[in-house]
Amino acid sequence: MDTADQPIRFDTKIAVLLRDDLQTWQRLNVTAFLVSGLAATFPELIGEPYQDADDTLYLPMFRQPVLVFAGSKEILGAAYSRALGRGVPMAVxxxxxxxxxxxxxxxxxxxxxxxxxxxxxxxxxxxxxxxVDKIVKGARLHE
Structure with missing residues (x-):
């Protein structure tokens, strides 16, 4: 059975949670640093290299979406505690x-x-x- 047109559903989730009082440059910088830890630790999260119609090769990226959330200092602290309690790998x-x-x-x-x-x-x-949904509970998707 051909499943190429079937939606892909992942059993795992990648979530970045940022404090909501950061400046734009800080949000971008923090996000880049944090996801680099996942890429280095979980190579199975990385897909295949990209290639355009001219055969130009590009680096591979995560094979699944990365959701970015924002929350207060208190929400970050609660998420941190929940991640520790669940033994979920995290970067800070x-x-x-x-x-x-x-x-x-x-x-x-x-x-x-x-x-x-x-x-x-x-x-x-x-x-x-x-x-992951329970860990980021209370945070909102970053706008």
Missing amino acids: FTSDLFSTGNDRDNRAAVRALRSASLDLVGLVVHGPRNA
């Missing part, structure tokens, strides 16, 4: 990372603080659809 971006310029200093800034003291401005989670 803290406000301190806006003042660092490389991976070594980024990791040191996160390492310097206990979980409860992290000033989260963004996080990304990947997991079963229903678990």
Whole structure:
């Protein structure tokens, strides 16, 4: 049976949650950094390379949608706690990372603080659809 025209439904979901008081450049920067952690950790999330009709090759991208949400500092904190409690893989971006310029200093800034003291401005989670929906509960789709 040919299923090429059938809709594709994924069992997992990728969700980025950003603090709603970030400037536009910060939202874009945080999103890019957060999803890079997923791509590096879960190569199965990456599709095949793209190619146009002129045979120009392009890099592959995620094979499923990435949903971007926004919420208050409190919503981010609740989502973080729910992700930890469910054991769902996540990456975090803290406000301190806006003042660092490389991976070594980024990791040191996160390492310097206990979980409860992290000033989260963004996080990304990947997991079963229903678990991710529960984690980002209260957040709204980013406009």
